[in-house]
Amino acid sequence: MIKRLAALVLLTFVSSSLLFAQTDWIRTGTGLGVEKVRLAVPDFKAAGNDAQTAPLLTVFNETLWNDLDNAGIFELVSKSFYPLSVPGTPPELQLAAWSNPPVNASMIAFGNFGVSGSDVAMQGWLYDVRNTGSPMVLGKQYRDPASPANARLQAHRFADEIIFRLGGGINGIAESKVYFISSRSGHKEVWQMDYDGAAQTQLTHLSSIASLSPRVSPDNTRVIFSTYAKRGLELVMYSLELGRMVSFPAYNGTNISPAWSPDGSKIAFSSSMHGHSEIYMADSAGANPKRLTVSSGHPDSSPAWNPKTGAQIAFVSGRTGLPQIYIMDADGTNVQRMTDTGYAVSPSWSPNGQLLAFAWRRSYGPGAPGSQDIYLMDVTTRQWVQLTHDSGTNDFPSWSPDGRHIVYESKQGGRSQIWSMLADGAKQHALTTSGENSQPNWSWK
């Protein structure tokens, strides 16, 4: 077993390694063993005397800190070590005060923020405090109408700039969104939120028996999902640009679990339009649905496209009994079973195309103990690692665009909520608390 695990190499964005923890399970994942950048992030200084500045500055500082902390590539230096005098502009920065003990930072992000007139303006810098010759790594200025939402947006943008520079050229995710199902209005409707759980907003008001499985298009303009309508479970489309439902053809039978191809031109989904549950593919307007699987009455669901190549689709099938994860070529050929046992569902393909995240109950059966957890599997070697442990029933993992995070549904006690974690299983935290929330889907950018 250990040999098997040791053979597992996960290559999402940087080299990875295995780490043996004290517990009976093994910590592994992306970026472990790589020294994290020690980053100091003093609170931005207030600029000007406007009374609106203080509350917005609090929002900005909290958001920036959380974004950088969540990124998983920094070791943020605790604020208690910082010098008493905090810089708001480059002339106020004394490099030695930040590079020497007790701070020992490699980098510092600092700046100022204030409301002037109806706008809020931010100036921010990232400095390499050990490079005394030319310490500036980046400098940014933003100006937007003054509002808490824009204070958060400016913090997200600045955090994404820093993550892009220091995280190996991979775009940050602070401006990405998560689409999900919430029942807090009394019906299961489609909602959206910022990647950190802020600004939770109801998108649909269909009041059907349930709306399910939202998936955002790669260009962030549309959300396709399944809802109970006249003919049963139909696929329907919501335009994020128009803020309303747009037309999509209604097929016969039960139509569920849509998935966008990475170029946005096609949709794979599960349908019984010709009598039995199979995986189909149609173009993004719903035309020319074509069957991909042949499972003769056995349930097939939850297709997930390889976002790197667009050439493969992972899916779930009960063709051998309990549901297992399979992959196939996008034309339906070359079907391969990936999981060997238990109850395996809800695959999500990592942005680099190398890993599948999915939900697995390895010992499953009437009366069988054990929880359903989130796992990663290397598509090539089929080696797997467990990311959640002893935390109830977990399902519907969805990768962040940078491949460093996974959002998922977790039911720990009464009601399911949306959780987020790093792709190595660290920093698990809930994003929702109100009502029952499920089936998160992370935007593509």
Next chain:
Amino acid sequence: MKNRTRQSILLLVLAALFTLAGCAKKSTPPPPPPPPPPPQPTASLSANPDSIQAGQSTQLTWRTENATDVSIDGIGKVDPNGSKTVSPTESTTYRLIAKGAGGTQDATARVTVESAVAPVSETEEQMFTRQVQDVFFDYDSFSLRPEVTQSLAAASQFLQQHPNLRFTIEGHCDERGSTEYNLALGDSRAAAVRDQLTRNGVGADRIKTISYGKEKPFCTEANEQCWQQNRRAHFVLQK
């Protein structure tokens, strides 16, 4: 009859009391004996047979004594002794009341009516519910259990006799397992039942299927009894 016995006992006790009183008070002369009370009426009523099928009849027979006014509820005034043929449509308790100078006496007889055939008032929907019964499944399975094949054969026969009925088969799952896979599984359950009915000759164009997965449970407790209730194909008549 019982009342009569009770009356006799009462008279005996009264007589005994008077006798005892007489013994205790020797100094006073005994009062004149009371005039004898008028005789108490007696009554009996019977039905033969006392159990009939709907539409059949039975004979009520009654006898009374010392009664001047005899009636039966639901029939009216009758002779002191007699018989009458009745055909009640539902189980009935007949009550005879005999009144006389000595008091009132009643007697009852119950006629049980068994409904041999379904009442004509049953609607097609009620028949559908009775004849076309929900199908239950094993855990994570959409295979039809052996006994289900029989019940679906009976259902098919009924459906072929009522070719105007159109209906929906809803596939349901228990709360365990994943939302999307359960929707696919519920769809396979509904399809398995539909396929069996069409094999038995029921037209596929009369059948609509829908999967509710675990979105619309019949029972919401987390135990096997409840889960079994939710692992089903549920028939709904289209109106």
